[in-house]
Amino acid sequence: MLYDLRHADLRLKWLVTCLLATFGLAYCFGAWMVGRYAGFGPRQVAQTYAGPPMRMAMPPDTTVVVEHPLTMGQMAAEDHHVVDIDLLVQDTHVHVPMYGVIAALLSLVVLGLSLSRGAGFALITLLFAAPWLDFAGMWLVKLVSPGFAILTVAGGWAMGAGYTIVTVIAVGQMWFGWKGAA
Amino acid sequence: MSRIFCGALAALLLHVTPTVELVKRVDAVRQMFPAADAWTERELHLSDPDAHRLHEALDWSPEDGVLRFYTGRHAGAPVGALVFVRVDTPHGPLEVAVGFRTDRSVASVVVTKATVETKPWVLTAVRAGLCDHYKGMKAGTVPQAAEQIRDAAGDLPTYMATQVDKGVQRALVAYSEFYK
Numbered sequence: 001m002l003y004d005l006r007h008a009d010l011r012l013k014w015l016v017t018c019l020l021a022t023f024g025l026a027y028c029f030g031a032w033m034v035g036r037y038a039g040f041g042p043r044q045v046a047q048t049y050a051g052p053p054m055r056m057a058m059p060p061d062t063t064v065v066v067e068h069p070l071t072m073g074q075m076a077a078e079d080h081h082v083v084d085i086d087l088l089v090q091d092t093h094v095h096v097p098m099y100g101v102i103a104a105l106l107s108l109v110v111l112g113l114s115l116s117r118g119a120g121f122a123l124i125t126l127l128f129a130a131p132w133l134d135f136a137g138m139w140l141v142k143l144v145s146p147g148f149a150i151l152t153v154a155g156g157w158a159m160g161a162g163y164t165i166v167t168v169i170a171v172g173q174m175w176f177g178w179k180g181a182a
Numbered sequence: 183m184s185r186i187f188c189g190a191l192a193a194l195l196l197h198v199t200p201t202v203e204l205v206k207r208v209d210a211v212r213q214m215f216p217a218a219d220a221w222t223e224r225e226l227h228l229s230d231p232d233a234h235r236l237h238e239a240l241d242w243s244p245e246d247g248v249l250r251f252y253t254g255r256h257a258g259a260p261v262g263a264l265v266f267v268r269v270d271t272p273h274g275p276l277e278v279a280v281g282f283r284t285d286r287s288v289a290s291v292v293v294t295k296a297t298v299e300t301k302p303w304v305l306t307a308v309r310a311g312l313c314d315h316y317k318g319m320k321a322g323t324v325p326q327a328a329e330q331i332r333d334a335a336g337d338l339p340t341y342m343a344t345q346v347d348k349g350v351q352r353a354l355v356a357y358s359e360f361y362k
Contacts, residue, residue, distance in 0.1 A: 059229055067225070
């Protein structure tokens with residue numbers, strides 16, 4: 001294949017490096033935002049996207065008063081950021097096209113790497129599967145069961161893993177003369 | 183499923199912007215009653231007649247038919263109580279925390295949530311001194327703090343202030359009727 005980042009023009013190598021660095025910065029802030037608003041574990045993700053459990057009980061015959069002690073920690077937990085369906089529609093509308101563009105650009109970098117065809121296919125699949133898993137998890141938590149939060153967690157880690165693998169191999173092959181597998 | 187479809191359609195048509203937290207609930211609580219060292223949550227699961235009475239008075243029903251009051255205590259003695267009230271505006275939800283002293287007057291009001299779109303209007307209203315006008319109000323008062331900031335704040339902040347008025351009104355009635 002003619003497009004080989006190991007032997008590419010210095011300007012192209014620099015472009016790819018800048019692109020990866022910019023994505024890296026965006027991912028760092030993405031992780032920070034996830035930490036602030038959702039969390040990295042399935043329980044926090046489920047709490048964020050499932051929302052409070054629906055109460056279907058009939059109103060009591062007389063008003064019932066229940067009182068219990070509450071710590072500040074419990075009060076903070078009650079106030080956990082919850083993504084309702086309106087916000088999830090908006091998030092999906094905004095994020096999915098951008099995730100697609102990011103996955104496509106990283107895939108273009110993958111095409112310029114010296115990798116076996118199988119590794120190339122696997123990496124491109126990982127790059128596109130990650131956002132699918134991420135948003136599929138959010139919607140399934142919202143519509144089906146909180147147990148699907150694991151998909152969102154897996155999607156998030158897959159996104160980070162895909163970016164890291166591409167960046168490490170690309171920087172290694174472009175700047176440190178790593179030999180490829182292809 | 184139709185609820186989900188309608189929600190999605192409404193979000194697309196109205197393009198309600200995401201909710202933003204202006205003040206964390208715990209920070210609002212600490213700000214209102216700094217002396218409190220213990221808290222209890224009092225949940226009132228309203229009966230049909232009580233829910234109807236509240237609805238008749240305010241054209242409002244609390245979420246899931248449950249009113250939640252938080253009582254602060256210092257060394258075992260009550261120092262006050264507060265309630266968080268959500269107001270659904272055409273521009274998205276707004277949340278107001280209303281604290282009451284033990285003499286049953288309003289201790290303070292904090293706007294805890296708005297939306298990306300309404301945040302600047304709400305902040306302008308708050309900076310114009312909106313929340314100061316609620317202090318000392320008791321049951322039976324109809325809050326009209328919005329009108330008092332109109333000249334200083336402008337139209338859109340005043341509009342959001344009328345929504346805060348509405349939230350405080352709900353808190354006043356709910357507290358006087360149900361927090362005994």
